[in-house]
Amino acid sequence: MSEVSEVSAVNDRIDVAEGAFGALRTQLREAATAFADGPDALEGILLGIVDDVDRAVREPLEIFPVCHHSPASALAMARRLREKQPKVVYLELCEDMAPLLSELRNCRLPVAVQAFATEVAGFPADWAPLSVVAPITEASAEYQAIAYALDTPGVELVLVDRSSDHVFQWQPRESSADEPADPDAPPAEEEAALHGDAVGVEIGDLRPRFAELEEHLLRHGRVRHWSEWWHQYVELPLGDSDHDTYRQVMLLIGSLFRRLAPGDPHRVRVDEDRERYMWTRMRQHLAATGVDPADCLYVCGAFHAASRVAEFGVHGADTFEISPPSGSTWQHGLIPSSHASIEAQFGLAAGSVSIAAAEWAKNLKRTRVRPFRLTGQAGTKKAATPERTAAPAAPAPAAALPDRLSGFLRRPPVLDSLDEAELLGWSVEIVRAARRNGYLASTADAIAVFETSILLAGMRDRAKPTPYDFQDAAITCIEKDTVPGRRDVRRLVEIMMGGDRIGQVGYDALPPLARDVHDRLAPLNLKLQQRGVRRALLDIAGRPELERCSDVLWMLSYLMPRGAARPIMGERRLGERPIQESWDLALGTHQRALIELGYEGVSVEQVLEQRLRRTAHDPRATAATVLQAVEDATLYLRSRRLADELGTRALEVLATERSVDGAPDVLRRVRRLLAYYRTTEPVLPAWIESFVKTGYAHYCTLLPTAFTDEDATVPQVAAMLGFLFSMESLALSLGCDRHQLELALAQSHPEELAKVALLWAAQVHLGRLSRADLRARCDELLRNPLVVPAYPQYLSGFLHALEPVPALTDFVVEAVSKAFAQLPDPVLLPWLPTLISTLRSGGAELAPLLIREAGRIFPGRLAALDAWVPPWRAEREAVRPALSAGGSGGNGGSGGVALLAAHPATCDAVARLLGCDEPWETVAAAPRGVALLERHPETAVALEALLTTP
Structure with a gap:
């Protein structure tokens, strides 16, 4: 008998509801027949929308549909909470964020509740770190519900949406989890990036997912973007509506957008799973507490309120199984948010949230509705708790449910009268703000903005200019061609309407x-x-x-x-x-x-230590990066224990490397650490001794391959040689064998000219090549016209050779000076950028050496430059200064060599006297005998003594 009576009661409710919306169904059938040439084309959609509204309205647990950051939703929520005074508020928000909501009273809105996970288990590694945020503003229905529940005794707030872990469990593995909600949205500015790469969760994601529908609404509504359409056609009409009208209209919009959404299988499945999840949690709570559904209020997005899943309602099916959480460790907290960050993350128009905040303040002043605010919250006054003297009115029976949709849809738009005082105040304020930011605005511009706002509103079939009309008018009349400051007029209007308010988390939170x-x-x-x-x-x-x-x-x-x-x-x-x-x-x-x-630790020292360990043990870590971690541990933590641990890890990584990419960084950091330990520690740490010993053998092994490998650059090979030469004494004292280095150089046969110069420099350091032989090789290169175009490549190798062999600094100065003196301009000028870039990249070590040596060699005054003789020429012509000194000491004439060159006949006679019968060699246009004298300097000295004897 009980089952029969229950079925009878359900049928009675259906008949009553059919009667309530019967007129609307009849009108929709007629519309479907008229527009689609038959009742079947649109009947499924139009009547299905009415069915969705009917089903949600008849649900015993009252469903309150909202839109995210909607002043109309917040105003309707404040009214309904004071009227109904529910004992339980079910809120569409991640259930694991519940403990953080009480900390909102220690913050200044807007803020975002965040769930953060650095230790990821069960998800792709490239998703880490995982972050979910739910932004909250004062002009939002969810904040009204939270404030009411937390500050009203005996009221329980229950979050019923999927947990943060399930947000990522339901993400498709083939796409990145931190993909922005709107890929077409412009990149966020610095102030708009407060949410970072977090996945956003909002209540009431109410926006058409059918692109053609949104385009149609924007075009016929004569607006630019969705936020403006919503403000004009939903916010304003619903601002003064009663509860039943608001509820049915929001359910209608949610059902419309849901039925016209594209059939993306993954998105549809996620939406339906969220609805199954929430209704499952609500039924579990009702069963556990025994609370009457009539004393509860379910706050969710209008899109989810018009649900068609089998689990819908307190009498829905219990067939949905909630998967267990993954092994990820989640941390929760509050982070500051801003209007711009909310707009950027959820694809809203710039300034729309600020305009919504201004509209919220205006609605409160106009309707005199008392909003709910958390007691003691920064930036708000103490709110009075709702009075519970009288019991809330009992819910109206199903027969009393009125049909508000028919009247709302047939009602013509309400033409608000022009509020001239408000518009005039806006116009004066924007001109004042523009002048403060460098615009040449005047009173005439204020009048133009005022009149243009009215004109634009009339062109768009509006009796009253909206903030968006005013914004367009201000841009048209004030912003002529350039922006004199860092803010344009659009940004100034946003600031004037409320600005990009940025929240703050209090110390206690x-x-x-x-x-x-x-x-x-x-x-x-x-x-x-x-x-x-x-x-x-x-x-x-x-x-x-x-x-x-x-x-x-x-x-x-x-x-x-x-x-x-x-x-x-x-x-x-x-x-x-x-x-x-x-x-x-x-x-x-x-x-x-x-x-x-x-979220990563309880102190900055702990977080820094964890990050250094994570860097050192990363699979892609190199010896250079681990040595950097050792240096950072010593610099910032002064931890010898951690430095030794990371140094041992650096030794392990170096032994497994097969490339020389990090050789410059390894050399630079090992030198610094060695210098530090030698001055602060009595003995070197064991790990750095092992590192030097292993590195010596490691780089000796890789040296022949690096000389011939095209991927190994000249600075990398120079760094290898620098490690081997600078650490040689320590390595030999630790048991290394120098024959290994000599054998490695003997097996090196480079083809790149810069590496050839490096090899020559290494041979000079080891004593296998003398400086005179090296100078002779370079002079031979300069005399060979076929090699002259490639000579700068040798010089580049000699410049990098200063790293391993700094003793060659004077020779490099000599080689560069000869290049500037003898190379032709077509060869010299293209090489200069390479020289500058080389000195710039190694400027910290190479440039000071060259500058100091050049300052020692070159004259210090410009006047002395004409008589200056380079040292390398003075050594070669050591004979000529001696002859010049002897001649001037005798008669003050020229030297013997010059005298013989001036009298070739006398020179020939003296040569015959001395028995020199070799033929004369001439050089260019020089007189006979000069080349011979240069080849036999001893004979020249004897001739000088013979000719100058009195």
């Missing part, structure tokens, strides 16, 4: 790490929680306690984005202690990054 950072930086006496840049001056010599602040700041500069903690004066090097430092701090601007550090 911060994670332990963030609170610890603020406590440790308290001696600086700066308001670091405020946005903007703060200059910190640290006189560590006068106030030694500030050195602890310096340590924290250096770790923050390493961990946080650039600009959060930026050193202006001072640096941190191995073995040095700070004296004075100056910092630019913007921790309030980068509060999100500081909060996310708190």
Whole structure:
């Protein structure tokens, strides 16, 4: 009998509902017949929409459909909560975010509830870190529900949406999890990037997914984007509607967009699974608590309110199985948000959220509705709790449900009268703001903006200009051709309408790490929680306690984005202690990054240690990156234990490398660490001794291959030689064999000319090639016209040779000077950019050597340059200065060589006297006998003595 009565009751409700919406169904059938030449073409869609509304309205658990950041939804929510006073509020939000909602009272909205996971298990590794955010603003229905539930005694707030872990479980594995919601949306600016790469979760994702439908609505509505259409045709009409009208219209819109959505199988499945998940959780809670569904309120997006899944309703099927969570470790917290970040993440028009906030404030003032605000929240007044003196009205029976849709759809649009005072105030304010930002605006521009706003509204069939009409008018009348400042008129209008409000998380709601950072930086006496840049001056010599602040700041500069903690004066090097430092701090601007550090540990030292270990043990880590981690551990943590651990890891990585790509970084970092340990430690750490020993044998093995490998660059080969030569004494003392290096050089046969020069320099260092032989080879290259065009490549090799063989600095200066003196311009000029780039890349080590040596060789004054003789020419012509000195000491005439050259007949006679019968050799246009004298300098000296004897 009970089953028969239950079926009878259900049939009665269906008959009553059919009567309630019967007139609307009749009108829709007639419309389908008229527009589609038959009742079957559109009947399924149009009548299905009415069925969806009917089903949601008849549900015993009241469904409250909302749209995200909609002032009309927030206003209707505030009204309904004060009227119904539900005991349980079910909210469409990730269920694992519930513990964070009470911390909203310690924040200034807008903020976002965030779930963050760095330890990823069960998901692709390239998805890490996982991040989910749910932004909350005051002008949103969900905030009204949260504030009501948290500040009203006896009211329970239950989050019923899928958990953050399920958000990623339901992501397709072939696409990236952090794909933006709107791929066509413009890139977010710095202030709009507060959410980073997080996946956004919002209540009421109400936007047509059928592109043709949205285009049709925008074109016929004479608007530019969806936010403007929603403001004009939904927000304004529903602003003053009663509860039943608002609820049925939102259900109608949600059903329409749902039925006209494209059939993307994955998206449809995710939407339906979310609805099954939420109704399953609500039924579980109802069964566990025994609360009456009439005392509950279900707040969800209008898209999900018009659901057709079998699990829909308190009497739905219990067939959905919720999968277990993955092994990922999730952290939860609050991060600052902003209007711009919400717009960028969810594909809304720029300024739409700011305009919605202004509309919310106007609605509150017009309707005198008391909104719900969390007690003690920053930036808000203390809100009075709703009075519970009278019991809420009992829910109306099904027979009393009115049909509000028919009247709403037939009602002509309400033509609001022009509020001239409001529009005039906007026009005056935008001109004032434009003048402050460099525009040449005047009173005439204010009048033009006023009249143009009315004109645009009339062209768009509006009796009253909307903020979007005013924005277009201001751009047309004020922004002529250029933007004099950093803000254009569109941005000025957004600021005037409320601006890009940026939220802030209060100290009490911060994670332990963030609170610890603020406590440790308290001696600086700066308001670091405020946005903007703060200059910190640290006189560590006068106030030694500030050195602890310096340590924290250096770790923050390493961990946080650039600009959060930026050193202006001072640096941190191995073995040095700070004296004075100056910092630019913007921790309030980068509060999100500081909060996310708190998800990784309880102190900055712990987070830095974890990141250094993660870097060192990364599968793609090289010996250079691990050595950098060793250096960072020593610099920022001063941890010998961690440095030894990472150094051992660097030794392991070096032994497995088969390329020389990181040789320059390895050489540079090993030199610094060796210098540091030699000056601060009594003995070298065991790991660095093993590293030098292993590196010596490793690079000796790779050296012959690197000389011939085209992928190995000249700086990399030079760095290998630098490691072998500079670490040779230590390596030999540790048991290495120098014959291994000599054998490696003997097996090296480079073909690239720069590497040939490197090999020659290495042979000079080992004593296999003398400097005289090296100079002779270079001179021979300059005399060979076939090799002259390639001579700069040899010089490039000699420049890089300064890294392993700095003793050749004077020879490199000589070679470069000869190149400038003898190379023709077509060869010299194209080589100059290569020379400059080489010196710039190795400027820290190479350029000072060359400059110091050139300063020693070249004259210091311009006047002495004409009489200056290069040292390499002085050595070759050592004979001529001696002869010149002898001649001037006797008669003050020229030397013997010049005298013989001037009198060739006398020279021939003297030669016959001395028995020299070799034929004379002439060089260019020089007189006979000169070349012979140069070849026999001893004979020239004897002739000088013979001719100058009195």
